[in-house]
Amino acid sequence: MLRKTEWQHCLQVFEEMFPDAHCELVHQNPFELLIATLLSAQATDVHVNKVTAELFQKYRTPEDYIRVSLEELENDIRSIGLYRNKAKNIRALCEMLITEYNGILPEDRDELTKFPGVGRKTANVVVSNAFGVPALAVDTHVERVSKRLGMCRWKDNVMQVEDKLMRWTPREEWTNTHHRMIFFGRYHCKAQNPNCPECPLLDLCREGKKRMRVK
DNA sequence: CTCCCGATAT
DNA sequence: ATATCAGGAG
Incomplete structure (x- = not known):
């Protein structure tokens, strides 16, 4: 299981990789x-x-x-x-x-x-x-990334994942972290072909190390 | 847990 | 062909 200090490092990496992550659903209100x-x-x-x-x-x-x-x-x-x-x-x-x-x-x-x-x-x-309310929505990407990194258990439901993410992430970073994790999951830690070989988090990633060993 | 469901990537 | 996609309800 991931340590809190390791999660804080993950947050830093997410920010470096996707500093301008944002909502990609087009809307005007x-x-x-x-x-x-x-x-x-x-x-x-x-x-x-x-x-x-x-x-x-x-x-x-x-x-x-x-x-x-x-x-x-x-x-x-x-x-x-x-x-x-x-x-x-x-x-x-x-x-x-x-x-x-x-x-x-x-x-x-x-x-x-x-x-x-x-x-x-x-x-x-x-x-x-x-509405600018801090929130950490757990969608398919956020859940997959959280579980691969070992930041929560594989058996956890989305509410348990959200609880853990909120407890380990500063409130003012919840919304940004949500977006960065979606970008990370969508473009890097993809469902089908995750880019583990080029991943800056490989050394602390439970799933990544397992995948690299198999290949 | 299953069902809803078309489009796209692999 | 099969897996997956910014899930929710019964």
């Missing part, structure tokens, strides 16, 4: 970010941005998503995948936003998770990127 993040489940952000480029032209307010039929919304997001669940959730979410929140998105993380299709990860992304 908190509502668009919420929709984009909901759509991003099991899809690449490149693909999401391709779809939202047209989607956000056609749908600008919660009311716009309610006006059309469910089938029409499904068609507009079909290529993303999981489109039936996502369309249904977006509709219900917009209904709820209008009737219970006067069309204004709450800035509280736990309040956001009350919306259909919005779990802890999506809520964390919205509050951190749109």
Whole structure:
């Protein structure tokens, strides 16, 4: 298991490798970010941005998503995948936003998770990127990187991973660290062909050393 | 745990 | 052909 001082070194390396890591989901306001993040489940952000480029032209307010039929919304997001669940959730979410929140998105993380299709990860992304609330959203990349490095256990669920990350990372660095870990996981510590040979963290990485030994 | 699901990389 | 992609709900 990784030591805390080793994790602090990881944070330094993440910053050196990806100093300008940022949210890659294109959006112009908190509502668009919420929709984009909901759509991003099991899809690449490149693909999401391709779809939202047209989607956000056609749908600008919660009311716009309610006006059309469910089938029409499904068609507009079909290529993303999981489109039936996502369309249904977006509709219900917009209904709820209008009737219970006067069309204004709450800035509280736990309040956001009350919306259909919005779990802890999506809520964390919205509050951190749109409202400046420190948060460390654990997505597929963050989880994979954390477990490969041995910063948490393989059996840990996402909540346990998030807890450990928050306890070992200064609060003011939560959001930056989240972005840097995503870039690190997406472009370097990739799911299929991780670049272990050129990794500056190889000497302290549980999984990396195992992989290098096999090859 | 399973299901939802099309696009893309390997 | 198969694995994976900024997950969430039942």
